[in-house]
Amino acid sequence: MIQSLLPGTAVILAVAIFQGMFWYEKQKLIRQHQKREAEISFEKLFAQVKEELYQETKRYLDYKEHSEEYERAKSRCLHLQTALKQCGYGYRADKIYVVEIIKDIIRQYLPGREAIYEIVPYCREDQLSMEDMFDILLYRYEQQYQDKALEEFIDRYHLDAAKHIIEGGETPSYIITAEEIKNIYAQEAIGLSEEEERVLLAHKIYRYYKGFGVVDRLREMAVDGISGGVSGKINEEVSNEFKQKLEFWSRPEEEEPKEKSARNYDSVWIFFRGKPIHLAFLSFQSEKELRRVCQNIYRYNKAGQLSENIGYKVNDMRDGSRVVVVRPPFSESWAFFVRKFHIKQLEITQLFYGHQADILAEWLKYLVKGGRIMAITGSQGSGKTTLLMALIKHIYGTLTLRIQEMAFELHLRKVYPMRNILTFRETEFISGQAGLDLQKKTDGAVNILGEVATDEVAALMLQTAQVASLFTLFTHHAKTTADLILSLRNSLLKCNIFRDETIAEEQVTGVIQFDIHLGKDYDGNRYVERITEIIPESTGYRLQDIMVYHDHGYELKNLPSTKNISAMYRHMTTEDQQQFKDFLAGCRHLLV
Known part of the structure; x- marks a missing residue:
């Protein structure tokens, strides 16, 4: 009877042993998986990379001091230290170098794709x-x-x-x-x-x-x-x-959740x-x-x-x-x-489109060549700085440029390295007013102000434009030409340069000759809303639009005053004078 039970007992024992082994292996796999999950994660890899980079900067210490291997390793370590410092400041070459080293470290810790997928499941x-x-x-x-x-x-x-x-x-x-x-x-x-x-x-x-x-x-x-x-x-x-x-x-339950x-x-x-x-x-x-x-x-x-x-x-x-x-x-x-400022040589014709946009571009070009004192106005993001950069091309290379900015934005010497250009900016200890005052002593023929944002800078800009430079270009946030004049007049009054409003206004209208006002539509398209001439008169001033934006294109409304046209001729080369004369003839034909 015992002999008859042996086969059944053996089977049961074998099944029990198999189940035990299966359970053991399963638990082993689970523990291994849990251990692997604990070891392989983005946070863990991130910490390992940081530690490896730190150790890499000290690797030269593994060699005998002053040996050839020591000097080579020290040079590599110093290169990495510099790259780690400068990559965070925007040095692209250093960033590429650091990323390459990180990639090599990843290869050591994650030798295959399956290991990579534990961090980021790209598959x-x-x-x-x-x-x-x-x-x-x-x-x-x-x-x-x-x-x-x-x-x-x-x-x-x-x-x-x-x-x-x-x-x-x-x-x-x-x-x-x-x-x-x-x-x-x-x-x-x-x-x-x-x-x-x-x-x-x-x-x-x-x-x-x-x-x-x-x-x-x-x-x-x-x-x-x-x-x-x-x-x-x-x-x-x-x-x-x-x-x-x-x-x-x-x-x-019936109430809808809020956004x-x-x-x-x-x-x-x-x-x-x-x-x-x-x-x-x-x-x-x-x-x-x-x-x-x-x-x-x-x-x-x-x-x-x-x-x-x-x-x-x-x-x-x-x-x-x-x-x-x-x-x-x-x-x-x-x-x-x-x-971001795209530092490149811009063309006015690349900025504006529509009917008679070519005539608009020509007027902008000749106003600059003619040495007119101009404000570029408009709201934030309307393209004032971009247009200002495009206008620089048409300033004669024989003229010296002095620029005042709140922070370096134009970077004109990168675009025009052979021109006489020097840019100043405000610092913690030097105000825009002090910087502009200094510009008068640096042989600048053309003054460019990135933005007239304070009363002191506005007042000094007007004084400088009168006596210390050939002409001035500046940007301002005024909505209309009348607002521009009012704002600059009030700056003169607040700085106690004038006490009488009428005299202060006469000073402004006697200096600023043109207002180029920029706009931006709902879809973000930028355009020149108008070019307006400021004409002083015995009882105030008169505004005259030269070109206006209308129905997705541009319309020529008037020619500048005879006084401004004559002054523009005097500032141009003989060749440009002839081209400007032909351009004016074409404009007069359009106005007939």
Whole structure:
């Protein structure tokens, strides 16, 4: 009987042993997987990369001092130390160098694609974050279009069109949503090589280590500007999150939920062809990260410390962009604004389009060649600085230029390196008024003011334009020519240069000869609204429009006064005088 039970017992024992082994192996795999998950994560890799980079800067200490290997290693380490410092200031070559080293470190820790996918699942579209999807799209476009990648991407999918999405769909705005990025990513069907995945991961680590977060690569694109922290709930509202959750759960089922609000660190915007576009699919992820970007993005050229007592900083970046950073308590939240200036030789004909736009361009050219004192006016983003840069080309190379700016924006010596040009800017210790006063002693024939923003600068500009320069160009935010005259008159009165309003106004109208007023339509298209001549008279002044913007084109209304035309002739070369004479004849024919 015992013998008859042996086979059954053996089977049961074998099954039990098999189950035990299976359970043991399963638990072993689970532990291994858990261990691997703990070891392989973006945060873990990020920390390892930082540590490796630090160790790399000390690698020369592994060699005997003064040996050949020691000197070579020390040279490499010093190069890396410099690159790590300067890449955060916008030095592109140093950034590329640091990213390459990060990529090599990643290769050591993540030798295969499966390991990379543990960090970022590039193979699984449904598991990719919006940031990673956009990163891949921008990377692919950048390979073909370089800094025009974002411009091409937006144009191809018409992403700059106004949409009715925010505030229940009642308010139009410029916004690019996560849903649009998802659809475009699915449509593009981008395939990545292992090396490309490693490059993307290296860039991702870099931007959170030494870069400017989610805007790091956006900053290198050909857009007009970038800003962050300018929308969404601020800290006080975030602190009431628990209260909002209670309200959500206590709301009756039939009541519709309110529109989901973003935090201030979910705020990423670009300024594209005059349009403020909200990239609603991007986020800094935390207040801490937004603050880190704000604290680093303005640091180029030892800009000083941002603090509670010093609540804002204005500085220029390595590439010539202007950056403004603000923080509490001066502003309600941390925020930054980067204004990009495309440093290149611009043509007036590239800026404006429509019927008789060629005549408009000719008038602008001859007003400059004729040495007229002109204001370029318009609202923020209407293209004042861009037009000013385009007009510089038509100033004769025989004339010396002196420029006064709040921050270096025009960078004219990069475009015209062989001209006599010197730019001054305000500093913590030198005011714009003091800088402009100094310009009178630097042999400047033409004065250019990036912006007349204070009463003191306005008053000094008028005095300088009268006696210390051949002619002056400046920008101003006035809405009309009458407002411009009134503003400059009031500046003279506030500075106690004149006490009588009539005399102060006569001084302004006797100096400023033309106002070029710029506008911008709903779609962000820029145009010259009018060229207006200011004509002094015995009982005040008279305004005369030379050209006006009408029905998406330009219309010639009048010729300048005989006095201004005669003065323009005197400032021109013989060749330009003849061409201007022929141009005037053509304009007179149009006015008949």
